[in-house]
Amino acid sequence: MGEMSFVQPVLLHNFATRVLEKLGLTSTEAELVAETLIEADMQGVSTHGIIRLVTYARRVAAGGIKVPTKITVVREGPCTALLDAGAAFGQLAAFRAAQMAVAKAAQCGVGVVGVRNSNHFGRAGYYTEYIARQEMIGICLSNASPRLAPWGGRKPLLGNNPWSIGVPGEPDILFLDMANSIAAAGKIREAAKLGKPIPPGWALDRNGRPTTDPVQALEGILLPFGEYKGYGITLMVGVLTGLLTGGKWDAEIKPVDALDSPQEESHLVMALRITDFTPLEEFKKRISSIVSQIKSSPRADGFSEIFLPGEIERRRRVESEKKGIALSPSTIAVLQNLALELNVSPL
């Protein structure tokens, strides 16, 4: 695989911004999308990091992502709104929704903004972290192209729909960010590349039989976490996004690699003002108190540390700030190629 290089986040950020501007985004838009990608890399979620630029560039060229961005407000009330993303970058639509949800919650106590006709938006956690930094509770859901079956089925009708909850706290916000399969498709693709088997319980083949062969798994379905519970959750996230917004249902969503097709994803973003219920400082102090109770509580056999949701990602982020973001030679080569293709300065 060759040795990893450690690249300063700001260099990656500037590179991504250059690429995205070249693709036709305004500089504000390019900065935002770049930040969502670099944040993912910094947190060690490299599947949602800068490597995505390559697919995004191809999708813009082929028409799957529309530039210039044209997001429109379909309906709006004091506490709710519905946006049509016009097949823009999902990040731009979801961030606009998060900003609107916060503004509405600042007026009403709660704001709920739906988005339809959107594209892949990166990590759901980006938007709930943003809302939590505005001192509100953030909830963000999205549907995604079909990868899971209903529990007991074998046809991929359901997306591995991501969802996230972010909560202000001290010393830092608390956030949950997850999808609903036991293992991400990315891990199975990696195993397939390396020719290694996957653990039992991750997937079924296209005939609905358990498989440890990653290639057969990719032709079949991912299994939900918690069996019928994870199925129920991913189904409901699909209902609260695609069906509620009048957008597409999971089964109708195009995969990110159907380059010339807008994916037609839907998102739902909610902000809830804490002070409608309890004073903010008290709330944050209590978050800090439960965090220390959890961190210092006695451990089960075989565990050396107890983590809060999002804590491992936050720790990696601190590492990345110090040491830079680790990129493989092949990732760097791919990015430099992209720079060449688009005629922007290399990394």
Added chain:
Amino acid sequence: MGEMSFVQPVLLHNFATRVLEKLGLTSTEAELVAETLIEADMQGVSTHGIIRLVTYARRVAAGGIKVPTKITVVREGPCTALLDAGAAFGQLAAFRAAQMAVAKAAQCGVGVVGVRNSNHFGRAGYYTEYIARQEMIGICLSNASPRLAPWGGRKPLLGNNPWSIGVPGEPDILFLDMANSIAAAGKIREAAKLGKPIPPGWALDRNGRPTTDPVQALEGILLPFGEYKGYGITLMVGVLTGLLTGGKWDAEIKPVDALDSPQEESHLVMALRITDFTPLEEFKKRISSIVSQIKSSPRADGFSEIFLPGEIERRRRVESEKKGIALSPSTIAVLQNLALELNVSPL
């Protein structure tokens, strides 16, 4: 165990209402609490059914549940409110919150109502089903006395916090209703009573070691579904209830069998108006369409039917309407004793 008797729901409902009136509830209040219990029995969730009357009666006598009911509004805005349940029956506080959330959503598009200082409220699904029948999306969360540990820990700091989402649809509403352990504590208590081992993976003993002994499991912790994912979910439900409402955190909640102590549970109930996003009839038609796609989709190895979340409970409800609710001789004896104690007409 003796033979089960099948009792008509209406007889059970009237019996529960008599008992609850005798405990000091108004007849409207008694009818409501009775309905939540009988609905649970009809759906086959007998752990949350009429058998609970016995503990409730003891709690009222000992002061854990306060009668007469005195629920107060602590704060209120156009879209949000916070209630203090005054240690009332949790059902009465949660239903009041659901009604307020619906009224607020009818004005604003969305209503969010928190409750603190409450008691056990039965099934979360009762309240989301109610909201869904008002043609809105309902979400309901509650914290509960500690039963789970943070992932990697062994101290029960977290409740097996129930949560539910209900959605209008055709021919019937769609609803998800779950807690976050792999197996309910009730199942483990049952195994303990029968002297049978529990499957591996359900629980840890008090030293944080895996156990299949139900007695040791009850002294230890229940394991969350989906490992760290279920832990993250139950933690966030606790934050969005006890911490958001300024109530107690999971670890501070008293168990239902601490008869003289108000449990100090917190709930959060939300209603979302569908028509702010998409026409209601279209939404319901599409729910019906995805339900048939799921029901008719090809099955995985070893499955004879694919179920929607809540479908099995609904089917049992239809059965119960026809055949009556199955009660064991010991349950009937306990209920008749209660009638004798309280001097109300027996079942």
